[in-house]
Amino acid sequence: MDIEALATGILAGERRALARAITLVESGRADHRQSAMALIERLNAADHGRQAMRIGLSGTPGVGKSTFIESFGMMLTGQGLKVAVLAVDPSSARSGGSILGDKTRMEHLSREKNAFIRPSPSQSHLGGVARRTREAIGLCEAAGFDVVLVETVGVGQSETVVAEMTDLFLLLLAPAGGDELQGVKRGIMEMADIILINKADGELKSQAVRTCADYAGALRLLRKRPQDPEGFPKALTVSAVEETGLAKAWEEMQSLTEWRREAGHFEARRAGQARYWFEAEVREGLLARLKREPVKGALERMALEVEAGEVTPAAAADTLLRDYLGG
Amino acid sequence: MDIEALATGILAGERRALARAITLVESGRADHRQSAMALIERLNAADHGRQAMRIGLSGTPGVGKSTFIESFGMMLTGQGLKVAVLAVDPSSARSGGSILGDKTRMEHLSREKNAFIRPSPSQSHLGGVARRTREAIGLCEAAGFDVVLVETVGVGQSETVVAEMTDLFLLLLAPAGGDELQGVKRGIMEMADIILINKADGELKSQAVRTCADYAGALRLLRKRPQDPEGFPKALTVSAVEETGLAKAWEEMQSLTEWRREAGHFEARRAGQARYWFEAEVREGLLARLKREPVKGALERMALEVEAGEVTPAAAADTLLRDYLGG
Ligand SMILES: Nc1nc2c(ncn2[C@@H]2O[C@H](COP(=O)(O)OP(=O)(O)OP(=O)(O)O)[C@@H](O)[C@H]2O)c(=O)[nH]1
Ligand SMILES: Nc1nc2c(ncn2[C@@H]2O[C@H](COP(=O)(O)OP(=O)(O)OP(=O)(O)O)[C@@H](O)[C@H]2O)c(=O)[nH]1
Ligand SMILES: [Mg+2]
Ligand SMILES: [Mg+2]
Numbered sequence: 001m002d003i004e005a006l007a008t009g010i011l012a013g014e015r016r017a018l019a020r021a022i023t024l025v026e027s028g029r030a031d032h033r034q035s036a037m038a039l040i041e042r043l044n045a046a047d048h049g050r051q052a053m054r055i056g057l058s059g060t061p062g063v064g065k066s067t068f069i070e071s072f073g074m075m076l077t078g079q080g081l082k083v084a085v086l087a088v089d090p091s092s093a094r095s096g097g098s099i100l101g102d103k104t105r106m107e108h109l110s111r112e113k114n115a116f117i118r119p120s121p122s123q124s125h126l127g128g129v130a131r132r133t134r135e136a137i138g139l140c141e142a143a144g145f146d147v148v149l150v151e152t153v154g155v156g157q158s159e160t161v162v163a164e165m166t167d168l169f170l171l172l173l174a175p176a177g178g179d180e181l182q183g184v185k186r187g188i189m190e191m192a193d194i195i196l197i198n199k200a201d202g203e204l205k206s207q208a209v210r211t212c213a214d215y216a217g218a219l220r221l222l223r224k225r226p227q228d229p230e231g232f233p234k235a236l237t238v239s240a241v242e243e244t245g246l247a248k249a250w251e252e253m254q255s256l257t258e259w260r261r262e263a264g265h266f267e268a269r270r271a272g273q274a275r276y277w278f279e280a281e282v283r284e285g286l287l288a289r290l291k292r293e294p295v296k297g298a299l300e301r302m303a304l305e306v307e308a309g310e311v312t313p314a315a316a317a318d319t320l321l322r323d324y325l326g327g
Numbered sequence: 328m329d330i331e332a333l334a335t336g337i338l339a340g341e342r343r344a345l346a347r348a349i350t351l352v353e354s355g356r357a358d359h360r361q362s363a364m365a366l367i368e369r370l371n372a373a374d375h376g377r378q379a380m381r382i383g384l385s386g387t388p389g390v391g392k393s394t395f396i397e398s399f400g401m402m403l404t405g406q407g408l409k410v411a412v413l414a415v416d417p418s419s420a421r422s423g424g425s426i427l428g429d430k431t432r433m434e435h436l437s438r439e440k441n442a443f444i445r446p447s448p449s450q451s452h453l454g455g456v457a458r459r460t461r462e463a464i465g466l467c468e469a470a471g472f473d474v475v476l477v478e479t480v481g482v483g484q485s486e487t488v489v490a491e492m493t494d495l496f497l498l499l500l501a502p503a504g505g506d507e508l509q510g511v512k513r514g515i516m517e518m519a520d521i522i523l524i525n526k527a528d529g530e531l532k533s534q535a536v537r538t539c540a541d542y543a544g545a546l547r548l549l550r551k552r553p554q555d556p557e558g559f560p561k562a563l564t565v566s567a568v569e570e571t572g573l574a575k576a577w578e579e580m581q582s583l584t585e586w587r588r589e590a591g592h593f594e595a596r597r598a599g600q601a602r603y604w605f606e607a608e609v610r611e612g613l614l615a616r617l618k619r620e621p622v623k624g625a626l627e628r629m630a631l632e633v634e635a636g637e638v639t640p641a642a643a644a645d646t647l648l649r650d651y652l653g654g
Contacts (some may be wrong), residue, residue, distance in 0.1 A: 182481035281643075
């Protein structure tokens with residue numbers, strides 16, 4: 001693997017080099033991992049100073065994420081911006097990755113020279129969803145992309161993961177009436193900087209406006225965060241199909257980012273995220289030892305005893321640490 | 328330390344034995360820890376079959392937690408039930424523990440023979456907030472208490488900790504108008520089984536009713552959990568001072584618990600919690616190694632380099648694990 005050539009290619013903004021580099025960070029092979037780390041160190045040392053706006057985007061299936069990315073991405077490339085699209089899909093039940101099949105829904109964007117769309121890898125390749133995506137973001141940034149969109153389907157912890165690696169977080173919701181309004185997972189609203197009610201068009205428009213007001217109300221019930229200027233987080237309506245509200249949404253993202261830059265929150269968040277991922281990698285490395293035999297088998301055996309009340313959690317933990325983890 | 332005598336005393340429901348045992352589990356001394364574990368094992372082996380209703384109670388300062396516990400606790404002891412009150416206060420800025428000074432607010436309950444109130448220990452004694460409280464709950468249960476109330480001031484992660492050791496979780500809120508409705512920390516609503524709007528009396532009554540409706544609305548925006556029967560989580564108004572709404576709240580707690588018992592959620596939750604704490608103790612034991620020198624110093628040094636972008640999170644973690652943690 002010619003790391004130097006790959007690094008040069010990426011810094012020159014070559015899509016093929018970028019694609020190959022992402023494949024490298026996605027690989028589970030130990031030698032690939034070594035190369036990936038060398039590449040990333042190499043790019044880090046290049047001190048390119050490029051900084052993309054990293055945008056997380058979450059929403060349940062069918063809410064219109066792909067359609068939104070297509071329209072929103074086309075608007076941005078139309079303004080001369082380079083746009084990369086990545087996906088985090090930890091469950092990855094969908095064969096072949098989440099965006100791949102969607103390239104049909106991103107018909108124009110996928111043919112756009114200033115856009116780069118990367119499907120999430122199939123499950124077999126997964127070697128740390130968070131690390132993979134986080135490193136891919138860094139590669140896109142090094143390749144000179146202005147905006148990196150990270151899509152995630154709202155399952156479990158994936159939003160948290162995405163929020164910890166992006167500068168701002170969008171939650172895409174569908175218009176809903178009355179009883180249907182149960183769809184937002186608790187704790188997700190917590191992360192949103194901007195809630196976008198999509199499909200605000202045709203028959204759904206008035207419903208979208210009402211839903212938007214409902215969520216605006218719900219957002220007001222939550223405590224203000226230091227990283228939010230007056231009026232944020234906010235709820236807006238958009239139509240990915242009719243391409244309305246997109247410019248306004250982009251304006252809000254820019255003004256929010258601007259404010260955070262000036263207030264020092266932007267850099268602080270990035271530094272905090274870097275520390276967060278460092279500590280997470282250390283912890284994961286340490287905890288990975290629990291997944292190796294014979295620790296793993298012993299842990300499960302004892303967990304069953306604990307569940308059954310035969311031994312208390314503390315005593316069982318004590319035994320395990322002493323007998324299997326050299327503590 | 329005569330563990331056998333202590334165990335016998337607790338099983339006989341003696342308050343002095345219970346108080347001494349809690350002091351033991353709170354201690355940070357290694358020999359005390361050994362005794363505490365022996366005691367807990369001994370009680371576990373006694374197979375007493377006693378099961379309290381473990382109720383978590385959270386709310387910001389001044390919302391009326393102490394007053395509520397006084398009124399609610401007196402109502403329960405009036406019905407012949409034995410009530411224990413514990414506190415989780417991880418920040419413990421308040422000197423001498425959070426309930427101690429409050430005993431004046433629990434004037435009647437603190438003199439009630441069927442009630443047991445335990446202040447949270449001062450910070451110096453803290454040796455794992457979660458473990459201490461969880462084990463104290465177990466001791467109260469072994470001592471034959473019917474209801475164990477675990478109070479926490481809503482700071483950071485303490486609600487999560489309490490929710491993971493209780494059977495149901497109450498969130499106490501104050502009536503608020505319009506702009507004031509920003510007080511609920513995101514993610515907390517997620518845990519609540521019942522939201523109680525306190526101070527629904529006098530001038531505040533109509534405001535409390537409106538606030539209650541607002542939160543009922545907000546709860547409907549959240550996704551239904553499998554452990555909830557129709558209509559839960561719900562919001563109710565109470566007045567701790569006028570003692571209204573308390574019987575209704577208790578009724579709801581009982582019917583919720585009943586439903587969960589029949590549906591198997593109650594036992595499943597307890598078993599899940601036991602496993603959770605076992606795994607948490609194992610992880611904590613392992614991660615405690617990061618807090619010992621020289622690992623600790625190296626971690627902090629490298630974290631600063633990571634924050635400054637001099638080295639990437641993955642590379643830094645790799646180095647730390649290799650050089651300091653025998654990986
Ligand atoms: N009316 C209307 N329909 C839309 C809009 N955006 C998306 N849709 C439709 O909603 C359906 C789902 O859109 P997608 O973009 O595939 O949704 P998704 O969130 O990517 O779904 P998954 O990839 O399955 O998670 C499609 O039929 C779209 O045409 C919109 O703004 N208005
Ligand atoms: N009107 C009214 N006042 C109440 C009620 N409950 C409590 N209060 C008052 O609210 C104030 C705070 O009550 P506490 O019970 O000390 O509140 P707390 O939540 O325990 O506060 P901290 O211990 O500081 O976290 C006191 O002045 C109480 O008298 C109620 O039901 N109605
Ligand atoms: Mg899609
Ligand atoms: Mg109090």
